[in-house]
Amino acid sequence: MATIYEVSELAGVSLATVSRVINNSGKVTPATREKVEAAMRELGYRPNSIAQSLASNRSNSVGVLVPELHGPFFGSMLGSIEDELRAYGKHVIITAGHSDEEKEKDSIGFLVSRQCDALILHVYAVSNDFVTDLHESGTRVALIGRDLPQMAANCICIDNEQGQYLATKSLIELGHTQLAYIAGPLWKSDGQQRMAGFRRALAEHGQPFDERCVAEGNYQEASGQRAMRRLLERRVPFTGLVCANDVMAAGAIVVVRESGMTLPRDLSVIGFDNVFFTRYMHPALSTINYPIAEMGQMAARCVLRDVYGVEGLEIRNRFEPQLVSRGSTALLGA
Amino acid sequence: MATIYEVSELAGVSLATVSRVINNSGKVTPATREKVEAAMRELGYRPNSIAQSLASNRSNSVGVLVPELHGPFFGSMLGSIEDELRAYGKHVIITAGHSDEEKEKDSIGFLVSRQCDALILHVYAVSNDFVTDLHESGTRVALIGRDLPQMAANCICIDNEQGQYLATKSLIELGHTQLAYIAGPLWKSDGQQRMAGFRRALAEHGQPFDERCVAEGNYQEASGQRAMRRLLERRVPFTGLVCANDVMAAGAIVVVRESGMTLPRDLSVIGFDNVFFTRYMHPALSTINYPIAEMGQMAARCVLRDVYGVEGLEIRNRFEPQLVSRGSTALLGA
DNA sequence: GGCTAAAATGTAACCGCTTACATTCCTTTT
DNA sequence: AAAAGGAATGTAAGCGGTTACATTTTAGCC
Missing domain, CATH: 3.40.50.2300 (Response regulator)
Incomplete structure (x- = not known):
């Protein structure tokens, strides 16, 4: 895979300039931008996002921890999270915690060490204190299914x-x-x-x-x-x-x-x-x-707002459960 | 977050030695290993896996691309893939391709640039040639649901x-x-x-x-x-x-x-x-x-075998569909 | 004890990128 | 036409690790 160095070489500019056109940051003359883009095209260059993360200290990825991957429930949640984040170019790293304290902690550790910009958690085994500690230690967290007063704005829950x-x-x-x-x-x-x-x-x-x-x-x-x-x-x-x-x-x-x-x-x-x-x-x-899908979406929006500075998102933190009457219940004796 | 440098400082050893104890590589005296481990514990140190990936050129993560995240089908597959890989300390990055060629290619590009050690793909929109090109260009791929002669050993399919x-x-x-x-x-x-x-x-x-x-x-x-x-x-x-x-x-x-x-x-x-x-x-x-869950597991094993050198895994590439007769079908006129 | 080989540890380059700061190049102004 | 100031570009120092290679320590042996 081509590196930024080869691109700069081919385009006859410096590393910094290439980086500028990649990130659309700083000022670049249209002419040199075009030169660089041509070089990137020619080399089939794709920035190495690992290196980007390391250098910039953000990974454009958010970690998601759910109890299970199979079954009907969390699939819906993951789907809506991925949709929402992807629309903003962010990506999702998924782990399953299996409602086991060790595994949940291990997963969180992995996601953090993986430099996720934020975590969306639906956890059971880990204590409230553990989560608030995590939050207070600076890790960006959105919590689904628990309501912690210390971080109410990042909790999405239902009664x-x-x-x-x-x-x-x-x-x-x-x-x-x-x-x-x-x-x-x-x-x-x-x-x-x-x-x-x-x-x-x-x-x-x-x-x-x-x-x-x-x-x-x-x-x-x-x-x-x-x-x-x-x-x-x-x-x-x-x-x-x-x-x-x-x-x-x-x-x-x-x-x-x-x-x-x-x-x-x-x-x-x-x-x-x-x-x-x-x-x-x-x-x-x-x-x-x-409404688990919608709740997942809201958690994603919390992250977009808090971590990526996206504005104007409508966010609901609390949802109301609603009765859905269908055929399996009937008047007694009817 | 503490860095390896601080650990080495506290333990009074060099970076290299700390790295050795982290990775269990090379020779380290039990005494210094203990010193280093104590330092790590004291600092709550966790290696930054982004940096590890960049330096070592492997990420211990495998990318998975499925058509959809919601619904019953792919949840089972993801669950079994995660289970199997996690048992070997590997992790999973998930993206959805929505059976759209652009999105599938984009997802693959992301996973590659994310330095995934391998990809597990269940794709629809992308052409066979695209997949074989990917494979032949050196990206490690396991394919679910398609059978390509050029990479038969890495295809998991069913008739x-x-x-x-x-x-x-x-x-x-x-x-x-x-x-x-x-x-x-x-x-x-x-x-x-x-x-x-x-x-x-x-x-x-x-x-x-x-x-x-x-x-x-x-x-x-x-x-x-x-x-x-x-x-x-x-x-x-x-x-x-x-x-x-x-x-x-x-x-x-x-x-x-x-x-x-x-x-x-x-x-x-x-x-x-x-x-x-x-x-x-x-x-x-x-x-x-x-047997989608089992097929996911086999894809994970392909990766474990080919990329991580795990030996002795039983792998099946081809599965036979089987009839499951239940109440929704009956003898005509019965 | 002195010499040597093997074992343990240290040094420093490098992975591919970002970014603060320095430098060069144009414009503009007087 | 020279000075000043801003825009474009370049330089180089990291980010936090790994690892080839150099160096020091230890142990073994005569």
Whole structure:
């Protein structure tokens, strides 16, 4: 690969001038600009962005850390982040943290050492303090799914508690008085918040909370199946099932059908997230909309604004969950 | 961020020695290694990987280019690639090409200028010659979904024609004699191959090919819906629907239901890809297994073997599509 | 202890680019 | 026409590492 040196040689100018035309910085006579561009064309020159980063101390790349790459949820987020950043010529380095503290820290370390100009994080395992420390030590961070007062302007979040509350309330309003809940992992903040929303809805409508009607999962499909089996084994009857995410709901429904029930006649099920495949399910899954793509876009815009000085971007930090009623929930007894 | 210079200062050794302990290269006395490690710990030192890349001319990162980031298909692929590479300390830079020639070339250029040690490509728009040129010019490339004789050892592929043949044959064997086909984009090679498989199955079973029973889509859901509407409008009756991928099948099924038909009684539908959500559909979608995650893993292994000299990896270049029969297809009239 | 070879460590050039500052070249002004 | 000032270009010092090669230390042996 040709270097800037060869270009300057061929064009008969100095390194600095070539650099100026590459970066459109400083003053360059149209004539010499043309000479340089011709030389670059002739050599098929592309600047070595590693060297650019090292010299300029910015890399035009932003690091993204998500829990998982597979599955429906984070793909949407990554897609919107890449789209938004790419429109401004920035690029994306992606790592998966697998909700493991070591791995999350390791990934962050990698992204930082990789000179990412900023980080967009959707993390679970790492503590709030770790994130604020990172932020306060000068690393530019946008956070999705957590709200930290010290860096509120860079947090993009949604009210999980309220979302689960809405979901639960919708079933109660359909006449269901016996509800079961498949919770997310209770060591994760959103898992706790969603559980709290479930309980609040029960409490507000004077319904008792029964531990036997709750099973904890880990947001993955198989855990939804296991949770459903456990719920059925306990033989406490219920007519409505609230799930902390769509994927577990899909898993649970497999088990529901295995045991001979029909949706929504024998059981109303509601999920959470509104991932794309919920509308392919039959009956289509009722759920709570979690605008993850839009949230990713907002995180990207935070970065564009704070780090790259792009102006005039509309940014929303807080999103409201919304009920999406579809065929999987129905009036009790209908 | 501390630099190697500060570490050497604090440890009272030279830059070279610090570099040696970082890279475990050359001989270092246990005592001085300990001194250096202590200094690194004290300073919270992390090597600047940009500088390492520039100096050593390798970046320990591999670039991945996929058509899209959202959707079920490429997420699986990215997940397995990241897992495999990460196990060897390599990292992943991801870009989306959106099946557009300019964007694909631009992405490749970026990844190259980013000093990626290798590229894993799943591209559509760019020509075969472009890829082989890239390969022959010394860029390390692993190709998913295309088979180029000049670089067969670095191609990971599957027989699309055979897959679509199997899908079509399965419907014929269930007694269906009137089949419709929702094709993939016919300018993409896999779109053509799948179409060819559909036609071969018809021909082998003495069934005529009727253009009115074919509608072209672009692999996205909405195009599946549109295609289905077109097919219905033409009023040529059919009892079996073959789709070039699962996502379009899911879209088509929405329209099927809108028009009052029940699956699989009134229509048998089969997809292609076996993306994860097909088992959540109801009836679950029959399809052709396309082991995209495994193929991504193999591409990663190609890179590990060729570029990083990892030995003893089992690598498969060619995969066979397999029929997955589920509830969306049934015996005609059953 | 003195000599030598091997092992450990140090020196300095280099990777390809950016950028502060120095220099040269035009214009303009008087 | 000479001086002044601004525009264009050039020079060279980094950015933070790696690595070939030089130098020093250590160890082994007689």
